[in-house]
Amino acid sequence: MKLLNQSLLYLFVPLFVLISAWAVVFYFSMLDEVYDSIDDGLDNSKLLIITKAREDASILNRREFEEGNYAIREMPRPAALRVTDLYQDTLMYMLNEEDLEPVRMLTTAFELDDRYYELKVINSMVEEDDQIENLLWSVLLLYLLLLVSIALINNLALKKLWQPFYRYMGQLKAFRLDHGGPLTGMNTDTEEFLELKRSADALIGHSREVYRNQKRFNENASHELQTPLAVIHNKLELLLEGGRLSEEDAAAVGQVMKTTSQLIRLSQSLLLLSKIENKQFFDNQPVSVNRVVRRVCNELEELLAHRNIDLDYAGGVEIVVEMDPHLAYILVANLIRNAIFHNHAGGRIQLIFASEALTVQNTSAGGELAVDKVFNRFYRESSSRKSSGLGLAMVRAIADLYGFRVAYRYTGEQVFCVRFGGREK
Amino acid sequence: MKILVVEDEQGLREAIRASLKKEGFLVETAEDFHVASEKVFVYAYDCILLDIMLPHGSGLDLLEELQQAGKSENVIVISAKNSVEDKVRGLALGADDYLTKPFHLAELNARVKAVLRRNTLGGKEEVAWANVRMDLDNRLVFIGDRPTDLNRKEFDTLQYFLLNPNRLVTRTALAEYVWGDHIDQSDNFDFIYSQIKNIRRKLKQGAAAVRIQTVYGVGYKLIHR
Numbered sequence: 001m002k003l004l005n006q007s008l009l010y011l012f013v014p015l016f017v018l019i020s021a022w023a024v025v026f027y028f029s030m031l032d033e034v035y036d037s038i039d040d041g042l043d044n045s046k047l048l049i050i051t052k053a054r055e056d057a058s059i060l061n062r063r064e065f066e067e068g069n070y071a072i073r074e075m076p077r078p079a080a081l082r083v084t085d086l087y088q089d090t091l092m093y094m095l096n097e098e099d100l101e102p103v104r105m106l107t108t109a110f111e112l113d114d115r116y117y118e119l120k121v122i123n124s125m126v127e128e129d130d131q132i133e134n135l136l137w138s139v140l141l142l143y144l145l146l147l148v149s150i151a152l153i154n155n156l157a158l159k160k161l162w163q164p165f166y167r168y169m170g171q172l173k174a175f176r177l178d179h180g181g182p183l184t185g186m187n188t189d190t191e192e193f194l195e196l197k198r199s200a201d202a203l204i205g206h207s208r209e210v211y212r213n214q215k216r217f218n219e220n221a222s223h224e225l226q227t228p229l230a231v232i233h234n235k236l237e238l239l240l241e242g243g244r245l246s247e248e249d250a251a252a253v254g255q256v257m258k259t260t261s262q263l264i265r266l267s268q269s270l271l272l273l274s275k276i277e278n279k280q281f282f283d284n285q286p287v288s289v290n291r292v293v294r295r296v297c298n299e300l301e302e303l304l305a306h307r308n309i310d311l312d313y314a315g316g317v318e319i320v321v322e323m324d325p326h327l328a329y330i331l332v333a334n335l336i337r338n339a340i341f342h343n344h345a346g347g348r349i350q351l352i353f354a355s356e357a358l359t360v361q362n363t364s365a366g367g368e369l370a371v372d373k374v375f376n377r378f379y380r381e382s383s384s385r386k387s388s389g390l391g392l393a394m395v396r397a398i399a400d401l402y403g404f405r406v407a408y409r410y411t412g413e414q415v416f417c418v419r420f421g422g423r424e425k
Numbered sequence: 426m427k428i429l430v431v432e433d434e435q436g437l438r439e440a441i442r443a444s445l446k447k448e449g450f451l452v453e454t455a456e457d458f459h460v461a462s463e464k465v466f467v468y469a470y471d472c473i474l475l476d477i478m479l480p481h482g483s484g485l486d487l488l489e490e491l492q493q494a495g496k497s498e499n500v501i502v503i504s505a506k507n508s509v510e511d512k513v514r515g516l517a518l519g520a521d522d523y524l525t526k527p528f529h530l531a532e533l534n535a536r537v538k539a540v541l542r543r544n545t546l547g548g549k550e551e552v553a554w555a556n557v558r559m560d561l562d563n564r565l566v567f568i569g570d571r572p573t574d575l576n577r578k579e580f581d582t583l584q585y586f587l588l589n590p591n592r593l594v595t596r597t598a599l600a601e602y603v604w605g606d607h608i609d610q611s612d613n614f615d616f617i618y619s620q621i622k623n624i625r626r627k628l629k630q631g632a633a634a635v636r637i638q639t640v641y642g643v644g645y646k647l648i649h650r
Binding site: 224225226227228229230231233234235237238240241247250251253254257258261264280283301302303306307326 | 436509526527528531577578593
């Protein structure tokens with residue numbers, strides 16, 4: 001959930017409760033006020049009527065309300081003495097509305113010349129009723145307006161406030177350690193964002209430094225490792241060449257030399273792999289995959305013949321990819337070599353050029369490989385030390401570098417597929 | 426032929442020197458930038474093996490000075506950094522070749538001889554030993570005067586032997602030479618073996634005065650019959 005919506009949620013839940021409570025309280029207190037004022041009016045009318053009755057006894061005979069707003073009825077003393085002022089809401093037929101309408105009625109009793117009367121005073125509540133209804137609507141409207149405006153203002157203000165943050169985030173997303181300059185400044189006065197920028201800049205600076213060191217380390221490690229390996233290897237060559245060794249010693253030296261060769265190949269492959277992963281190759285240009293395949297197959301022609309392996313081409317789509325030609329060569333060569341070396345004599349390799357995808361399919365001596373591990377470093381189908389276990393890892397490293405997708409499946413034959421169109425722009 | 430080896434690592438310097446001496450070259454060595462810089466401008470060399478990372482300076486700087494003096498065409502740059510930029514820069518500065526450490530001595534021989542061949546006035550692209558002769562431009566092989574048919578890889582393999590007569594050529598060196606860079610799988614030795622078998626047969630059929638001897642299971646040697 002976006003911060004904007006989260007803050008809105010936090011604001012809305014308490015506001016909802018608060019404003020609802022306030023609306024209820026407000027409504028009832030207003031209602032109370034209205035009743036209070038009507039009741040005061042009724043009380044006043046009562047006093048006026050009683051005063052008038054003293055002067056004009058004829059009104060004591062008003063049994064019904066008729067055109068006036070009161071009715072008087074004589075009652076026995078004990079009943080009158082029990083009466084207290086009673087205000088109540090009731091309904092009465094109104095001519096002008098042609099319907100029963102709410103009225104407020106005060107029922108009371110008074111004594112005049114030792115006789116007791118019951119007095120009922122009414123006040124129409126038609127107006128007040130409307131007013132209360134209006135009041136209710138106003139409160140509701142106010143309530144809605146308040147919520148909407150808070151949401152809007154919150155949205156606008158937060159958006160404006162957070163804009164530098166989002167822009168900076170965009171830069172961070174596009175940030176790559178290996179190219180591009182420092183991030184541009186953040187146009188804000190918000191202390192927290194400035195703090196964030198300072199921290200991010202420090203982090204980036206530090207990461208760049210580490211990355212530079214890493215690159216330097218790779219080169220240095222390469223230099224430091226290759227030279228001693230060269231010394232060992234060349235000295236062994238001279239030793240064997242000297243011809244002064246016994247047969248037994250020579251065999252031992254030969255064994256050391258083979259192991260040294262493995263070590264050399266391993267260190268060179270690892271170095272190449274780390275170079276690919278550190279993105280140190282970037283001489284991108286349009287490369288025809290078909291042409292690279294032809295070149296590799298041409299180089300391997302004699303080996304294919306030696307192993308009696310048939311090579312078929314299918315799907316004549318011309319695949320052109322924007323990438324480093326050297327890496328394109330390694331990618332294709334490793335795939336095809338893999339298909340040759342894990343094939344059996346008299347087997348078959350099929351190369352399928354589809355739109356934006358190259359598929360290498362080969363018969364093999366072994367069965368299905370572990371789908372999730374086949375592109376891992378040092379994955380071998382057997383404990384064989386004959387292969388370095390880095391060939392397919394290199395394929396994947398190159399694919400990852402360019403956003404290609406590599407896939408393996410087993411259909412009775414080994415199928416490796418590279419999709420060149422996988423790049424997300 | 427006089428060759429200068431500029432290399433700071435003593436073990437490697439000695440190994441290179443010993444190997445080149447076996448080929449009958451006159452070899453001098455320099456262990457740092459200053460010594461190398463002094464020697465290259467005082468003496469004339471037919472070939473200079475130049476390490477890039479040197480004490481007191483970079484081999485590339487020395488190469489630049491050599492280029493300004495018009496003497497860079499017989500330089501082979503040797504570097505532990507298998508970096509494209511260094512390679513491009515080295516060759517742009519006029520170096521003849523670029524060799525990445527570690528290398529096989531047989532490979533070094535082949536490269537040095539290629540430089541010497543190219544820089545010899547009127548030199549033919551040809552290698553020969555005993556009664557075997559190879560025309561590299563036209564990819565032809567003659568035993569005595571009779572041409573012999575070799576396939577492409579057999580041709581490359583025999584050429585490698587002729588560039589390293591009487592020297593140990595290991596199977597890995599052959600594999601790398603024949604297969605090029607970035608070989609991952611090394612179980613292609615059976616292929617090398619079958620190539621050698623074919624060459625042996627063809628040499629015998631052509632009555633060559635040379636033969637290929639197996640050396641301790643690690644490699645081969647071209648020797649006089």
